[in-house]
Amino acid sequence: MSAADCEPQGTGWGILDDLPGDPMIWVLIFSELAAFGLFLGAFTVARAIHPAVFAAGQAALDPGLAGLNTVVLVTSGWAAARATKAARASERRATRYWLLTAMGLGGLFVAIKLGEYAEEIGRGIGLETSPFFTLYFLLSGFHLLHVCLGIIILALVCRRAEAFGVETGTAFWHMVDLVWIVMFPILYLVR
């Protein structure tokens, strides 16, 4: 074995180099998935301890509005995937168009969620209403913060619209999408 065989390949991130975008974003993605997994696990255990409280809390939510938000976020994820494809083909104009579409739909998700919160708060529901609502606001609020952060990241990579940056930004956006897809039925539909 020569000295050259021992030289590190890629950017020095080892097996993370095989993933699209900056390996650092994948460290963040896996950390976020672990955090959301623990949150969802805690919500599930709390539901098992207080089934009646959680059933009453869930009945006060609007699953139709959350379902609409699922359609909005999935469509935004699709637009982000189109942006990645366009960026890999060095089509900057198309990349920016799809990124702006993804950001616009992300903004619509935020607006719908804030409207949902306003309606709930208007009915006197708050963080301290019940254990269900404490965890509901914490979980969905934590996710909403990630949606806002994702929009900022997409806006940053939209400026240069080059493949590596777009792959990095959209990877984070798809993680946000994935978490909502799993979180939505747990908060709104599972009885």
Next chain:
Amino acid sequence: MTWIALIGLALATILVPSLVPRPLLGNALVLALAAIKGRRIALDFLDLRAAPALWRGLVSAWILVVVLFVWLTSAVVALI
């Protein structure tokens, strides 16, 4: 194609609770649909289809562990 599949699965997920009155079966369906949607997002949007099996497996395992834990917990509570 992935987008159409995801929208169809999302609409089906919203309809399940009103179409399936039995919570155990309804929960299983809703969570199975979530797992299918999550895997499609991981493979086709996150681009893990072309990535090493380790990363595909890790994300798929996260989805499976979460939905299975939720379903098993709800099943245990329903049966007690």
